[in-house]
Amino acid sequence: MKKSVFLGTLSFAALAAGISQAATLDDVKARGSLNCGVSTGVNGFSAPDAQGVWQGFDVAICRAVAAAVLKDPMKVNFISTTGQTRFTALASGEVDILARNTTWTLSRDADLKFTFIGVNYYDGQGFMVKKDLGVTSAKDLEGATVCIQTGTTTELNLADFFKANNLKYEPVPVETNAEAQQQYLAGACDVYTTDASGLAATRGGFADAANHIILPEIISKEPLGPLVRQGDDQWSDIGRWVLNALVGAEEYGVTAANIDEMTATGSENPEINRLLGKEGELGAMLGLDNDWAIHAIKAGGNYGEVFEATIGEQTPIGLARGLNAQWTQGGLLYAPPFR
Amino acid sequence: MDQSPFVRKEMLAPKAAPVSETGAVGWIRQNLFSGPLNILLTVISVAVIFWVVTHTAPWFLNGVWKASSLVECREILNGATGACWAVITERWHQLTFGFYPPELYWRPILAFVLMLVALAPVLYPSVPRGMFWFSLLYPLIGFWLLWGGTLWLPVVVLLGPLVGYVVYRMLRSYSSALGMILGAVAILAFWMWLAGPLSKDLQRIFPLAIREVPSRDFGGFMLSIIIGVTGIALSLPLGIVLALGRKSDMFLIRILSIGFIEFVRGVPLIALLFTASLLLNYFLPPGTNFDIILRVIIMVTLFAAAYMAEVVRGGLAALPRGQYEAADALGLDYWRAQRLVIMPQALKISIPGIVNTFIGLFKDTTLVVFIGLLDPIGLSNSIRANAAWNGIYWELFIFIGLCFFIICFGMSRYSLWLERKLKTDHR
Numbered sequence: 078m079k080k081s082v083f084l085g086t087l088s089f090a091a092l093a094a095g096i097s098q099a100a101t102l103d104d105v106k107a108r109g110s111l112n113c114g115v116s117t118g119v120n121g122f123s124a125p126d127a128q129g130v131w132q133g134f135d136v137a138i139c140r141a142v143a144a145a146v147l148k149d150p151m152k153v154n155f156i157s158t159t160g161q162t163r164f165t166a167l168a169s170g171e172v173d174i175l176a177r178n179t180t181w182t183l184s185r186d187a188d189l190k191f192t193f194i195g196v197n198y199y200d201g202q203g204f205m206v207k208k209d210l211g212v213t214s215a216k217d218l219e220g221a222t223v224c225i226q227t228g229t230t231t232e233l234n235l236a237d238f239f240k241a242n243n244l245k246y247e248p249v250p251v252e253t254n255a256e257a258q259q260q261y262l263a264g265a266c267d268v269y270t271t272d273a274s275g276l277a278a279t280r281g282g283f284a285d286a287a288n289h290i291i292l293p294e295i296i297s298k299e300p301l302g303p304l305v306r307q308g309d310d311q312w313s314d315i316g317r318w319v320l321n322a323l324v325g326a327e328e329y330g331v332t333a334a335n336i337d338e339m340t341a342t343g344s345e346n347p348e349i350n351r352l353l354g355k356e357g358e359l360g361a362m363l364g365l366d367n368d369w370a371i372h373a374i375k376a377g378g379n380y381g382e383v384f385e386a387t388i389g390e391q392t393p394i395g396l397a398r399g400l401n402a403q404w405t406q407g408g409l410l411y412a413p414p415f416r
Numbered sequence: 417m418d419q420s421p422f423v424r425k426e427m428l429a430p431k432a433a434p435v436s437e438t439g440a441v442g443w444i445r446q447n448l449f450s451g452p453l454n455i456l457l458t459v460i461s462v463a464v465i466f467w468v469v470t471h472t473a474p475w476f477l478n479g480v481w482k483a484s485s486l487v488e489c490r491e492i493l494n495g496a497t498g499a500c501w502a503v504i505t506e507r508w509h510q511l512t513f514g515f516y517p518p519e520l521y522w523r524p525i526l527a528f529v530l531m532l533v534a535l536a537p538v539l540y541p542s543v544p545r546g547m548f549w550f551s552l553l554y555p556l557i558g559f560w561l562l563w564g565g566t567l568w569l570p571v572v573v574l575l576g577p578l579v580g581y582v583v584y585r586m587l588r589s590y591s592s593a594l595g596m597i598l599g600a601v602a603i604l605a606f607w608m609w610l611a612g613p614l615s616k617d618l619q620r621i622f623p624l625a626i627r628e629v630p631s632r633d634f635g636g637f638m639l640s641i642i643i644g645v646t647g648i649a650l651s652l653p654l655g656i657v658l659a660l661g662r663k664s665d666m667f668l669i670r671i672l673s674i675g676f677i678e679f680v681r682g683v684p685l686i687a688l689l690f691t692a693s694l695l696l697n698y699f700l701p702p703g704t705n706f707d708i709i710l711r712v713i714i715m716v717t718l719f720a721a722a723y724m725a726e727v728v729r730g731g732l733a734a735l736p737r738g739q740y741e742a743a744d745a746l747g748l749d750y751w752r753a754q755r756l757v758i759m760p761q762a763l764k765i766s767i768p769g770i771v772n773t774f775i776g777l778f779k780d781t782t783l784v785v786f787i788g789l790l791d792p793i794g795l796s797n798s799i800r801a802n803a804a805w806n807g808i809y810w811e812l813f814i815f816i817g818l819c820f821f822i823i824c825f826g827m828s829r830y831s832l833w834l835e836r837k838l839k840t841d842h843r
Contacts, residue, residue, distance in 0.1 A: 116801075117785070117788055117790065117794055117797055117798055117801075118797045118798030118799070118800065118801030118802075119801055120800075120801045120802075120803060120806050121801075121803060122801075123801070124798050124799075124801035124802040124803075125510070125515065125798050125799075125802070126802060127506050127507060127510070128518075129510060129514075129515040129633075132802070154630070154632060155632075156632055156788070157632075157788045157789075157790060157794075157798070158788045159785075159786060159787065159788045161690070161694075161786070161787075162693055162694060162787055162788050165693070165694045165697055165698070166697075166788075168697075168698075169697035169698060171697065255797075255800070255809065258807070259809070278803075278806060279806075279807075281803065281806055281807075282486065282800075282806030282807025282808075283807060284490055284807075392803055393487070393803045393804075393806065394803060
């Protein structure tokens with residue numbers, strides 16, 4: 078009987094949670110700020126600067142959502158989460174949206190009861206080697222020692238890849254990226270493998286970055302995206318379309334610089350006019366004002382501008398657009414029509 | 417011919433000891449070169465020290481203090497070896513205060529200074545006893561300074577014990593124990609349900625508030641010190657109570673104490689912290705904002721209290737039975753005997769163990785990094801995640817380690833001083 082009381086309490090709590098979390102938009106508006114879960118620090122994606130202001134690629138998504146909903150990109154409370162605490166923070170309502178380079182998988186979407194609102198970065202597992210090793214392809218890595226973070230999916234991907242190519246390797250298990258970096262530089266392993274964006278960021282911190290190369294093979298799919306709780310469709314729509322607005326803005330050539338002019342004069346492209354709220358009532362359909370996309374794009378620019386400012390080729394991380402280019406440029410970014 | 421033997425008439429002045437036996441030379445001879453083995457060990461040690469110093473000193477001394485990124489540091493050094501202390505120059509305030517608003521730094525600093533004032537009468541018996549009142553009030557003052565908000569909240573909280581006392585007075589004629597229990601319940605109830613609304617109403621009528629700072633802006637050493645000091649201050653009394661409970665004759669109290677101590681000691685601190693940050697979130701009704709720092713402080717305190725209880729129990733066990741009997745013979749009741757005879761001796765014996773636990777607790781505060789709180793270690797990670805400082809390790813860790821060392825070494829020296837002062841035996 079005890080057990081049934083306990084379960085009853087639990088299900089009641091879950092029910093109450095469902096009710097109170099049904100209208101995240103109202104909560105955010107009432108609070109006047111967006112609670113956004115980020116990592117405690119991933120190079121280029123989220124990190125506080127010297128003034129304590131959070132910067133980065135994931136952070137920019139939060140700022141855009143806050144701008145769309147509250148008209149002010151700075152009205153965000155950043156809540157730093159670790160790999161273990163991130164999902165609880167979202168499920169318990171501590172954060173409204175989680176933008177913490179999280180890979181979109183079926184089990185996270187369905188089993189953990191979250192909704193991924195899109196992909197903001199297409200990543201994949203890669204390899205980094207020292208140039209003087211003379212290796213140009215991962216297929217040449219027969220007998221290599223590989224630094225690998227334990228307990229991650231990268232460990233399994235690595236085993237799969239080497240098995241499929243009938244190669245032998247010797248794993249050197251490490252706990253964190255910091256440790257891996259030290260081990261790799263000290264020569265404890267020939268190869269370091271993790272997500273390609275992480276490799277690029279790590280290499281950016283080396284004193285002799287030019288002496289290390291990232292091999293062309295990408296051995297896994299890691300679509301990273303922001304996520305929200307399942308069951309609040311209005312809120313997930315807002316997140317999804319803010320992301321789409323940033324992507325679409327790049328495709329249509331709307332930038333933070335020319336958006337004021339475009340808004341004032343209008344555009345010949347009706348799609349842009351609908352995006353910017355000059356035509357139609359798209360904002361109202363989302364439960365927002367019609368200028369939602371203007372604020373979102375002004376927050377940090379369109380997708381391309383955010384990319385270039387935080388992780389692009391001009392930054393120390395120096396990531397190429399690759400898969401993250403617009404579909405018109407051979408990438409995977411494809412915003413559905415604003416209609 | 418005078419054959420009388422030679423007899424010295426006057427005393428010879430004592431000769432100075434040979435150079436090889438006195439002064440620096442003598443000390444070196446006696447301590448470093450007294451035999452073949454010692455000579456060998458000395459030579460090896462000097463060689464090792466020389467090697468370490470020549471390899472690290474240039475790195476330490478050649479450091480760059482002014483630069484805006486690691487890349488710039490490397491450009492300034494231009495291939496020479498040297499530390500990049502510029503990261504400390506740029507981020508020391510973040511490592512100290514976390515994300516606390518810079519224009520409000522005076523508040524944690526004032527709170528810290530007042531904490532030292534409040535600690536003085538506890539640590540040094542020569543400080544006037546009247547200062548104890550300030551020490552008792554300090555938790556509220558410190559809380560208000562750090563978190564800000566309305567001044568009425570601490571004032572109303574202060575009313576709690578008054579309410580409890582009134583309840584106690586009303587019920588004392590029926591039963592003293594009942595009065596005490598219900599008085600305590602009244603205090604808790606007052607704090608939980610009345611203090612909040614009451615302080616809000618007072619604030620509306622007489623606005624008296626400073627800017628509120630949310631917990632998530634806390635970080636760095638400020639966070640470590642808040643958690644550490646609160647944990648230390650609360651775990652000692654709680655530990656004493658648990659130790660007494662474990663030695664109690666009352667079955668229920670003994671079993672509960674043993675159960676608590678063994679359970680908490682058997683679980684790693686990190687598991688308790690995860691419970692605080694993850695599980696409580698699920699069990700509490702959604703929307704309840706049970707402050708994460710408060711949750712962590714509670715868990716750290718409970719953890720340290722269990723260890724403290726065992727340390728104090730060790731002190732109790734070391735007391736000869738005669739002391740208990742002497743206290744009984746004087747006609748002291750249980751609490752008086754504990755307060756006047758047993759505890760002063762037991763705690764004196766336990767000082768090294770108690771301080772050991774304190775130091776351990778303070779260093780354990782860095783574990784909060786695993787639940788996403790940004791203590792100095794967590795901040796070093798986020799600083800590294802900034803493109804400007806990616807790849808910097810030693811400088812940050814040396815700085816953090818040095819700060820921890822200073823604090824822990826201070827505690828250790830204080831405990832040695834206290835031990836010497838309280839030494840009454842003639843061993």
